[in-house]
Amino acid sequence: MSRRQFLSGGALLGSSFILRGTGFADQVENVEDLKPGDFTWHPDRSPSGPITIVVSVPEQLVFVYRNGIRIAVSTCSTGKAGHDTPTGVFTILQKDRDHHSSLYDDASMPNTERLTWSGVALHAGGLPGYPSSHGCVHLPLRFSSLLFGITTVGTAVIIAGQHDEPVDVGDSGMVLSNVAAEEADAAAASAEPHGADAAAPTEEKSISIVISSADKRAIVLEDGETVAEGAVTIDAPDTPLGSYTYILSRTASSGGALLWHAIGYNRDSTTGETAEKTLYRIHPDADVVKAMQARMVQGAILVTTDLPLHPDSRSGKDFVVMDTAPSA
Known part of the structure; x- marks a missing residue:
C-alpha cells in the first residue's frame, strides 16, 4: 500500500421492521432476511446523539448507529469491478437533495451525501443485489431520504470489508x-x-x-x-x-x-x-x-x-x- 493511498481528506435488530418500497413488512430476526431495496428504520431506539454510518462492502449493507446504538440497516450497492468503492473512514463533505451527476449524463442522484471531492457519495440508486455502481454507494430512495434527514456535514462514514459493533x-x-x-x-x-x-x-x-x-x-x-x-x-x-x-x-x-x-x-x-x-x-x-x-x-x-x-x-x-x- 502506498503513502498516497492514505490521507486525502445492533444488538437490537431482533425486533426490526423491514421496509419494502414505502410500506412496512413483517418483523424479521436477521439482516440476512433483507432483500434488495429493503431496509429497517428505528430512530426511536436512540432519539439523539451523533450518527455513524458503516457500509459493509462484502454484505452490501449499510448500518446506521446513533449514540452507539444501531437504529437502521439497509441494503445497498457499491462499486462494480473496475469502479470499486474505496474503503476507509470518510466524513460527509456536502449534502444535496436534488443532485445531478456531472460525469454520467446529468443522471439524477437524489439525496446525495458527498464523501470525496472526486465523486464518491451516498445517494439513491439502483439495487440489483450486488455491486453495480461507478464507485458510489447506492441506497433505496426512501432510506436515502430518511438518512439525509438525520446526518450533518462531518458525520463519520466507514466503508469497510469488516467492522466491529460499537x-x-x-x-x-x-x-x-x-x-x-x-x-x-x-x-x-x-x-x-x-x-x-x-x-x-x-x-x-x-x-x-x-x-x-x-x-x-x-x-x-x-x-x-x-x-x-x-x-x-x-x-x-x-x-x-x-x-x-x-x-x-x-x-x-x-x-x-x-x-x-x-x-x-x-x-x-x-x-x-x-x-x-x-x-x-x-x-x-x-x-x-x-x-x-x-x-x-x-x-x-x-x-x-x-x-x-x-x-x-x-x-x-x-x-x-x-x-x-x-x-x-
Whole structure:
C-alpha cells in the first residue's frame, strides 16, 4: 500500500421492521432476511446523539448507529469491478437533495451525501443485489431520504470489508490518555449552544483528529483545515494501533459525561489491542491536547491508523482516511 493511498481528506435488530418500497413488512430476526431495496428504520431506539454510518462492502449493507446504538440497516450497492468503492473512514463533505451527476449524463442522484471531492457519495440508486455502481454507494430512495434527514456535514462514514459493533470507551473519566473528560467538558458545553442534549442536526464545525503510529504524529482538523499538528508518544510502539474510529458522545442521562463510541474496521482482531487500550496508549503533545480540549463536541471523531500521514494525497476540505485507493 502506498503513502498516497492514505490521507486525502445492533444488538437490537431482533425486533426490526423491514421496509419494502414505502410500506412496512413483517418483523424479521436477521439482516440476512433483507432483500434488495429493503431496509429497517428505528430512530426511536436512540432519539439523539451523533450518527455513524458503516457500509459493509462484502454484505452490501449499510448500518446506521446513533449514540452507539444501531437504529437502521439497509441494503445497498457499491462499486462494480473496475469502479470499486474505496474503503476507509470518510466524513460527509456536502449534502444535496436534488443532485445531478456531472460525469454520467446529468443522471439524477437524489439525496446525495458527498464523501470525496472526486465523486464518491451516498445517494439513491439502483439495487440489483450486488455491486453495480461507478464507485458510489447506492441506497433505496426512501432510506436515502430518511438518512439525509438525520446526518450533518462531518458525520463519520466507514466503508469497510469488516467492522466491529460499537463499544463504549471512557468509563475511566478520560477521553485520551492525558485528556480528562471533565477538563474537556467545559469546552464542550461552551461549544454546544443548544445544550448537551440537543437532538436536532446542526451545521456546527466538523472536528476530526487523526493519529498515525507510523509517523507518531497527530493532526486536528476543523472543517477539513488543519488547526493543530504535533508529535504523539505511543506506549508499546511496536504494537500496531489498528484501525479504529472513535465518535465523541455523551451518556444518556441529562448533561451526561463525555465518552467515545469506538468502531474497529478492516483490522486483525487477533493481533491488535482493544479499542479502550488503544486509546489510552496515545499521549499527544501539549499543543495538540490543547486544540483537542477546545473542540471536544458531540460528533467529533478520532481515527487511529498504522499508515503514514501524507499531505500530498490530501487536498481542499476533504477528510478521507483510506486503506484502498479509488479506482481510476
